[in-house]
Amino acid sequence: MRKNNRNMHAKIIYNLRKISAIIKFEIHLQKKKIIYFSILAISMYVVIVVMPYVLIPNTSLPPTQYEFYQLNRGYMSYIYLVLLLINSFVFSGIINSEYTQKTALNIFPLVSKFKIYFGKFIANFLILIGIYTIHYLVMALFSYYFYGEPIFYTLIFSFGLFILYSLVLASITTFLSSFMASPISVLITIMGLILIGFDLINLIPTSLGLEPIYSLSYLDNIINYILYPNFSSLPRYIEYYEGSDLLRRWLFPSLGGALFVLSLYSIIFLLVGFILFKRRDL
Amino acid sequence: MKLGKKKGKISILFFIIVLYNINSTIIFACGSEYTKSIENGTQILEVSRYDEQSWIVTINSSSNPTNWFRGDSDKVKAQSKITIYLCDYRDEINSYEIFKWLISKWYGESVFSILNNNGYNYSYFVANYPGYYIAWSYYYNFWPFGTEPFNNISDYLSERSYIFKDPSSFTKLLADYNNFTHVVNNDLNLIALNISLDTMDASEFLWRFAINGFTLASPISNYLAELSNMIEWTKVQFTENKIIFNRTGITSYIVEMSYNSNGNLETVTVKDTDNEIIYEIISIYPKIIVYIIIVSVVTSVSIIFIMINFFLKKKRLREIA
Numbered sequence: 373m374r375k376n377n378r379n380m381h382a383k384i385i386y387n388l389r390k391i392s393a394i395i396k397f398e399i400h401l402q403k404k405k406i407i408y409f410s411i412l413a414i415s416m417y418v419v420i421v422v423m424p425y426v427l428i429p430n431t432s433l434p435p436t437q438y439e440f441y442q443l444n445r446g447y448m449s450y451i452y453l454v455l456l457l458i459n460s461f462v463f464s465g466i467i468n469s470e471y472t473q474k475t476a477l478n479i480f481p482l483v484s485k486f487k488i489y490f491g492k493f494i495a496n497f498l499i500l501i502g503i504y505t506i507h508y509l510v511m512a513l514f515s516y517y518f519y520g521e522p523i524f525y526t527l528i529f530s531f532g533l534f535i536l537y538s539l540v541l542a543s544i545t546t547f548l549s550s551f552m553a554s555p556i557s558v559l560i561t562i563m564g565l566i567l568i569g570f571d572l573i574n575l576i577p578t579s580l581g582l583e584p585i586y587s588l589s590y591l592d593n594i595i596n597y598i599l600y601p602n603f604s605s606l607p608r609y610i611e612y613y614e615g616s617d618l619l620r621r622w623l624f625p626s627l628g629g630a631l632f633v634l635s636l637y638s639i640i641f642l643l644v645g646f647i648l649f650k651r652r653d654l
Numbered sequence: 655m656k657l658g659k660k661k662g663k664i665s666i667l668f669f670i671i672v673l674y675n676i677n678s679t680i681i682f683a684c685g686s687e688y689t690k691s692i693e694n695g696t697q698i699l700e701v702s703r704y705d706e707q708s709w710i711v712t713i714n715s716s717s718n719p720t721n722w723f724r725g726d727s728d729k730v731k732a733q734s735k736i737t738i739y740l741c742d743y744r745d746e747i748n749s750y751e752i753f754k755w756l757i758s759k760w761y762g763e764s765v766f767s768i769l770n771n772n773g774y775n776y777s778y779f780v781a782n783y784p785g786y787y788i789a790w791s792y793y794y795n796f797w798p799f800g801t802e803p804f805n806n807i808s809d810y811l812s813e814r815s816y817i818f819k820d821p822s823s824f825t826k827l828l829a830d831y832n833n834f835t836h837v838v839n840n841d842l843n844l845i846a847l848n849i850s851l852d853t854m855d856a857s858e859f860l861w862r863f864a865i866n867g868f869t870l871a872s873p874i875s876n877y878l879a880e881l882s883n884m885i886e887w888t889k890v891q892f893t894e895n896k897i898i899f900n901r902t903g904i905t906s907y908i909v910e911m912s913y914n915s916n917g918n919l920e921t922v923t924v925k926d927t928d929n930e931i932i933y934e935i936i937s938i939y940p941k942i943i944v945y946i947i948i949v950s951v952v953t954s955v956s957i958i959f960i961m962i963n964f965f966l967k968k969k970r971l972r973e974i975a
Contacts, residue, residue, distance in 0.1 A: 425694055433694040433739040435795060436807065513944055519737055520696035520940035521804055601806045 390483055394491025399499065402462075406499050409458050413507045416454060422514050437519045441511065441527070441599050458503060459538055460562050462496050463545035465555035467649055489646050497542055501535060508534075529598045533630065537592060540637045541566075547645035551652070583609075583622050585629050588637075593624040688871035690790045690817050691916050692741055696940050699734045699919075701727055701799065703934040712926045713903035719933055722865045723922075725799030727935075735797040735804050736867075742791040745819055749783035750776045752827060753834065755814065757851070759866050765849060772843050783830045787823045789816040792869070817869045817917065821881040828859050857889040861899055861909075868897075870917035877917075907932070 399406075424431045434440040467489070483491075508531050512523050541562070548558045570589040584590040597603060609622045625633070701719070706728075709718060718728040726732040757766040796810040818824050835851040838844055854862065870877050875894045882892040891898040899909040907926050914920040914937070924933035 430741055430743065431694070432741075433737075435737075435739045435793070435812065513947065517941045517944040518695050520698055520735060522806060524806060 387487065391487050391491045391494070394483065394487060395495040395498070398492050398495030402496065402499055405462065406502060409461070409499075409503050410506050413454055413458065413503055414510050417507065417510055417514075422517075425518065433518055437515050437524050438600055440515055440518065441524070441530070442596055454507075456541075456563060456566050459500060459541045460545060460559050462500055463542050464549060464558040464562070466492055466496055466546055467549040467645070469555065485650050486646070489649050493542070493546055493642065497539065500538055500542065504531070504535065504538065524599060524601065526599045526601060526603065530595050533595045533598060533634075536631070536634045536638075537588075537595060540588065540634050540641070543638045543641035543645065547641040547648070550645040550649040583625070585625055585633055590622065591625055591630050591634060594627065594630045597624040598627070688819055688873075688877055690741060690792075690819075691872035692738060692792055692817065692869060692918065693916050694738050694741070696735060696737045697918060698938040698940070699736075699799075699935050700938055701730050701732045701934070702936045703931055704728060704730050705930075705932050708926060708930065708932040709924075712905050712907050712932060713924075715904070720799075723799060723935070726801050727799040729799075729801050732799045732801050733797075733804070733938075734799040735808075736794050737796075737808075738792055738794045740793040742793070745788055745790055746786035747789045747791065747816060748780060748786055749830065750779040752787050752789070752816070753779055753783075753831075755816065756827075756831065760862060761851065768847060768849055769838065769844070772841070772847075774838070783834075787816075787827060788819040789823055790819060790871075791816050815867055815869060817871050819871060821877060821884055824860075824863075824881065825856075825884055828854075828856055831859070855888070856885045857887060857899070860890060860897070861901075864897060864899070864911050864919070867919060869919075870913055872915070872917055874913050874915065874917055878913075 425433050434442070508527065512527055515527075516523055544565070545558060545562050548561055549555070552558050552561070566588075570587060573584075573587055597606060600606060606623075608624060608626065609620050611618055611620050613619070624630075704719065706718070720726070720728050723734070725734060727734070754766055757769065791814055794813050794815065795808040796813050797804045797808050798810070818827075832853050835853045838849065838851050839853070844850070852858075860868070878892045878894070878897065889900045891900070895914075896910055896912045899911070901907055901909060905927060907924060910921075910923040910925070911919055912921045912923075918937075920937045922933070922935040923931055925931055
């Protein structure tokens, strides 16, 4: 019994070592990407968000830190576009490159597809977290530049949800990458989905007044709203009359709901992507 | 070749996003001898020194700094914060707006509201004090002096203040204000309501302005020089960036108010006749702290980069040898 346990222990450690070797290899392979995208994220933030306030004397500053962050976070705004670009660039070729280049399989020929798939995913996601962390730190620094103390502690919650949201996008991109032929087609599809697709899906429940909890563009709203210090007391929807009909417009999901749906999406897309990757011949 | 194409694509994307996101409204100030150099951003005022005993024997035993600067300004290390976020491009302010601002700030909003209800409303001010004050307005959020960390959201949101574009507006306002105080102080309805306004000489008027946040136009040395020549000041002196008030409490004392290049109050120093500091307020600018952080990070990264390169070169040389 004890021997069995020891064997199992050794096996787990052996497997984890293999996955960590793939992670290390992938990060080493993508190290230029990390530098390029970090510089891109910082320089774009400084040029687009900070510079106008510093260089153009009469440009009005958002009255509060909350609005300052919002400027960078609203739908189709700067950060959303950066998120889309960086996420898509990093993950679009993650799996389909294995079909053409067989990078990881050539280096680790005896390693299972499971380890390659998740090793590569974790490595690229760590790269993404690194880039986003740098971005959020720069955001907090410039928020201090304009508003001084205190920096909203809610920025940490927003960052957490932002990472979770990125995980979903990364999972979807990986899923697409596992059956699409080229990274370009994955890029175009994921951009199309985010720019138009998710909103089209949103239209039906919005007209019915139902909470579109499954919609990614709706779930994304919580990253914005959670920044507000009185988040828990904010109304989640507004009601208005159109003629004699009372309509309801949902603003953002509950924290529990968002966490649940985002986690669920991540797991589903990652697993389906893995199944497709496993069944396909390399 | 491939790398070049990739770089090209990234540069194009970068510029598309830059163009897509530049949505800031650019507003230009009108031409004038003076310009507003006030900047968006935050300034923290901190009480750095307070000698209570000297205050009592020099200024007044029944008063303390809170009578001037409110909040916890009588406590050392107490801080106040102001975040300026919008400078209006308008430069003509009617008398109603200016009086509303002045009286609400000096006597409280309730006093102005009573005046308004007793006939001193928009029509009254515009009819009796026609024309405009040439001034820029700016908006700010304000945290009064306190020893606790600042709240996330200020209690005083969207406050407004003015910068007189020309010092002559100050003298016009002084005359109009004193005229209005005579009217109010002789109004029987307002006497019955126990409402009165203080008639002031130029020095006292400027003092009230200064302790409530008097912002100067730029260049401030010229602005102060012109203000100095405009009126025969009895209790005020002007230097390049300072207004010095010679005041009398139990004994004589001096209040020096220095202004930064943006025209904002930077330091307040209260001194007795022996030049001993009784009370002092200094300014802290978060942006300077950010500059220090950026310089430190860039320097450390550069040093690390140079050191890594140096050791790698050394290692390669050793391998070759």
